Amino acid sequence: MKHDVIVLGAGMVGVSCALHLQARGEAVALLDRRAPGLETSFGNAGIIQREAIAPYALPRDFGFLLSGATNQRIDVRYHAGDAARLLGPLWAYYRNSAPEAYRHISREYETLIAHSLETHQQLxxxxxxxHLVAGQGYLMLYRSERELHDFFHVADERVEAGVHHIKLTGADVAREEPSLQGAFAGAVRWTDPLAIRSPGDLVQAYARLFQQRGGALHLGEATTLRRTDEGGWQVDTADGPVLQAQQVVVALGPWTTQLTARFGYTAPMIPKRGYHMHYAPLPGRPLNxxxxxxxxxxxxxxxxxxxxxxxxxxxALPDAPRTPTQIDDAEKIARQNFPLGDRVDPEPWMGTRPCMPDMKPVFGAVPDVPGMWCAFGHGHQGFTLGPITGELLAAMMTGAKPRVEVGPFSPGRFG
Ligand SMILES: Cc1cc2nc3c(=O)[nH]c(=O)nc-3n(C[C@H](O)[C@H](O)[C@H](O)COP(=O)(O)OP(=O)(O)OC[C@H]3O[C@@H](n4cnc5c(N)ncnc54)[C@H](O)[C@@H]3O)c2cc1C
Structure with a gap:
């Protein structure tokens, strides 16, 4: 079955690429080993983070590094052996988190985030x-006055970039979220982001749109990708046909470089795994x-x-054994304040944020592999950045001028 483009991976990033290529008149086949949106794009926190104009840096203060060394922090843990194997990329991440480098990277990052909301709303x-939008905005909740006031400054600095917020005192928080127990210093309510009630369902809604518009969706193993005699690409499907196209987009999230490496392209990735668990809401105590x-x-x-x-x-490497102690420990803290009932899932879900040492996603032509493109490495904000990535990649692939400078996100930047 001949197409113009095969997109490998039906997470938020791959589905968005497929839709935007289709909108530019390309005949697109989308392939995944599972139904769309069942991996990282399924299990995230579901926030379309218009406020995240700066990526997630590695804290460089001594206190953080010291407390991190004991591996007891709630926010960051590590598998010692895997962390040792990641020392090179982690060192680059540390250097890129220094103030001047970070300011520069954030300016580039912002050019994508600025379009995240409008591109999602269009789709x-x-x-x-x-109907999948649970609400507009979310709260950054603080326990300490000092941390809260530091964050008020961060929020004020973002106003200039078109990011809006409301400052809340502890009493405001208690009024807005009466089901929270305990005293809090206050919060920042970011008012632009959208909270999605089921991130996987949103990917599936976008995938259905792709199919309604004539796109072909197949189950299959991306590792069957190979060259055709004519220099194009082909890949097997589980449902029978062999797909062929001149161009392929590899959008396999944290698994992307495992495939591209077979064709000679690698990039240093820092896998940041995360877990989730659902809890029954307590009767009469909703969280707004x-x-x-x-x-x-x-x-x-x-x-x-x-x-x-x-x-x-x-x-920890994506395939390393699960160690969901982080969720157990977070749950202990959360139960003191949040209206969490019984656990709903039989076991914690786990996924991997594909993070790059310079905190920026990677999309564009794969160097020295004619006809291969990639879109991955969106780290903490891939659910947010999928649609703008798809738009820019589709423009590049069809010879149009992307409306954002795409050089900073080039796959060739890792040398
Ligand atoms: C705990 C947690 C919370 C997060 N919260 C947020 C948030 O609130 N907002 C936000 O913007 N981002 C968030 N993120 C990050 C976000 O989820 C990811 O950046 C994003 O989902 C990555 O999307 P993707 O399409 O690149 O990858 P994925 O969604 O993982 O998609 C990759 C696809 O490739 C397929 N695949 C892999 N290998 C093969 C193969 N060999 N053959 C065929 N198919 C294959 C998989 O089945 C999968 O469907 C969070 C992440 C985590 C872990």
Whole structure:
């Protein structure tokens, strides 16, 4: 079956690439080994983070590094052996988190985030998916006055970039979220982001739109990708036909470089795993908004299947054994304040944020592999950045001028 482009991977990034290529008149086949949106794009905190104009840096202060060394923090954990193997990329991440480098990277990052909301809203309109929006905005909740006031400064600095917020005192928080127990210093309510009640369902709604518009969706193993005699690409499907196309987009999230490496392209990735668990809501004690408990680094989000608690980062290779102690420890803290009932899921979900040492996603032509493109490495904000990535990649692939400078995100930047 001949197409113009095969997109490998039906997470938020791959589905968005497929839709935007289709909108530019390309005949697109989308292939995944599972149904769309069942991996990282399924299990995240579901926030379309218009406020995240700066990526997630590695804290460089001594206190953080010292407390991190004991491997007891709620927000960051590591598997010692895997962290040792990641020392090179982690060192680059540390250097890129220094103030001047970070300012530069953030300016580049912002050029993508600035379009995240409008590109999602367009797709939501087309896919009739607005019912999946649980609410607008979310809370960054603080326990300490000092941390809260430092964060007020961060919020004020973002106003110039078109990011809006409301400052809340502890009493305001108690009024807005009466089901929270305990005293909090206050919060910042980011007012632009959208909270999605089921992130996987949003990917599936976008995938249905792709199919309604004539796109071909197949189950299959991306590792069967190979060259055709004519210099194009072909890949097997589980349902029979062999797909062929002149161009391929590799959008396999944290698994991307495993495939591209076979064709000679690698890039240093820092896998940051995360877990989630759903809890039954307590009768008469609803949670109105998604809330980040800022000092502990976990999120509680009201979702379709209950209150979803997502953890911070665990530095471990994607296929390393699961160690969901981080979720157990976050749950102990969260239960003191949040209205969490019984656990709903039989076991914690786990996924991997594909993070690059310079904190920027990677998309564009794969160097020295004619006809191969990639889109991956979106780290903490891939759910947010999928649609703008798809738009820019589709422009590049069809010879149009992308409306954002794409050089900073080039796959060739790792040398
Ligand atoms: C706990 C947690 C919370 C997060 N919260 C947020 C948030 O609130 N907002 C936000 O913007 N981002 C968030 N993120 C990050 C976000 O989820 C990811 O950046 C994003 O989902 C990556 O999307 P993707 O399409 O690149 O990858 P994926 O969604 O993982 O998609 C990759 C696809 O490739 C397929 N695949 C892999 N290998 C093969 C193969 N060999 N053959 C065929 N198919 C294959 C998989 O089945 C999968 O469907 C969070 C992440 C985590 C872990």
């Amino acid at each position: 939501m309109n087309d896919a009739d998916a607005h 908004s998604t809330i980040i408990d800022a000092e502990y680094g976990y999120v509680v989000a009201p979702m379709k299947n209950g209150l979803r608690l997502t953890t911070g980062a665990e530095l």
